[in-house]
Amino acid sequence: MPIYNNETDEIIIKKKKTSKALVIFNIIELFLIAIIVILFYVTIxxxxxxxxxxxxxxxxxxxxxxxxxxxxxxxxxxxxxxxxxxxxxxxxxxxxxxxxxxxxxxxxxxxxxALKSITLIPGETSYIFLKQLAQRFNLSEEKLFEVYDKHAYKIDGNILADTYSLPYGMKEEHMILYLFSQSNKRYQALSEKIFGYYDKRKWYNYLSLASVIQKEAASIDEMPIVSSVVHNRIKKGMRLQMDGTLNYGKYSHVKVTAQRIREDDSSYNTYKNVGIPKDPVCAVSLNAIKAAIFPVKSNYLYFVKDNRTGLHKFSNSYAKHINNINSNRGVKKEYTKIKNNEDEIDKEAKTIMQSDISSQKPTSIKELWGNVK
The missing domain is CATH 3.30.1490 (Dna Ligase; domain 1)
Structure with a gap:
């Protein structure tokens, strides 16, 4: 009897082991099948x-x-x-x-x-830029203008001319406030580097001057010279009489005519008004701001574009200015942007634009703002 009992126990134990092994095998098999299914699924x-x-x-x-x-x-x-x-x-x-x-x-x-880039070109107006912004990011043009007008410090110049990478899905208000914020940070940093502090009202006076320079200068190296013309004319009580100031807002790319000059009563009309427009004409580059603050020393009062180079001829008398205008007659416009003969003023202007601004002494523009409240 005991022998048979032992044999029975052994059989039962073997069956239990076999059953347990089978269960483990089935679990492993199911696990492997699940892994295979998942691997197949994730490679779909x-x-x-x-x-x-x-x-x-x-x-x-x-x-x-x-x-x-x-x-x-x-x-x-x-x-x-x-x-x-x-x-x-x-x-x-x-x-x-x-x-x-x-x-x-x-x-x-x-x-x-997901980011999309958009460039605010130096010299472009906020009116044109907001339209481009609406189209590129599929936003409401009406809402963009509404938010801009609500938060803008000045009519223009609130956004620094630069390339911005902006995320898809940013709402109109967030986008405008972001562009204002980023520009103001750049303005503040530059102002603190030059003056040691940031006075927003004073800074926007410089931006208004910079916008005139941005519209008129044919190159970066010309900017300090154009700036000097602005300073010199105002110090003498002369109107600026510059077409570029009338290319504001929706008129950014519109040719200035005698009729426009007669009919435009805005502060941008420097044929009628003495001094700088009370608001920036357009978005400006850091170079134009630099030129506004650091004009070259000159006695120039006039300039006209040279058909040969596309750069400007500067003069200190009306007679010389008329001669420069007449010298363009019959000359084909080539606009090489190359000036073969540089004088000392040209060299000084280049030096200004290439120098570290923190080592330069700013020029006061207090006298330029007598007509601006």
Missing amino acids: PLTSTKVLYIPKGSTNNIISYLNKTGFEMNIVDKVILKNLGYIQSGWIDINENKLSKMDFLYKLTTSKA
Whole structure:
């Protein structure tokens, strides 16, 4: 009897071991099958736009949104995403049209904000720039103008001429406030470097002068010379009489005619008004600001564009100015932008533009603003 009992026990033990091994094998098999299925699933090809909008919210809400937009997400995606990390919201740059499901899920958690660049060209007006901004970022032009007018310190010049990389999906108010903020930081930093402090009212006086220079100068090296003409004319009580100041706002690219000069009663009409316009004419570059603050020393009062070079001929008398105008007659416009003979004033202007501004002494422009309240 005991022998038979031992044999029975051994059989039972063997059966238990076999059953346990079978269970373990089945579990391993199921696990491997699951891994194979998941591996197959995450390698499924997927098509997406390069730039994708992801709403704010929980993972469940985002998956629900992606399902509605045709990405066919499920619980597997939810588990993978929760293990990968935080899902980016807003417009993100996937940077690929065709990728695997796993690559797509990974990019949802790692892609950076989708950015688009726009350049505010030196000399361009805010009126034109806001229209370009609306078109490029698919924004409301009316709303952009409304927000701009609400927050602008001056009619123009509130945004520094530069290239800006802005995210998709930024609303009109956020975009305008961002551009104002970034420009003001740049203005403040430059002012503190030159003057040691930032006086916004005083700074915008310089911006108004810089905008005249920006509109009139044919090159960066000419800017300090044009600046000197402005200073010299005003010190003598002469009107500036510069066409560029009438290329403000919507008239940015409109040819100035005798009729415009007669009919325009704005402060931008320097044929009628003495001094600088009370608001900047346009967006300005840092170079134009530098020239406004550091004009070259000259006795020039007039300038006219040279048909041969596209640069300006400067003079200190009306008679010489008329001779320079007459010398253009019959001369084909080539605009080489090359000045073969540089005088001392030309060299000084170049030195100003190439020097470190912190080592230069600013010129006072107090006398230029007698007509500006």
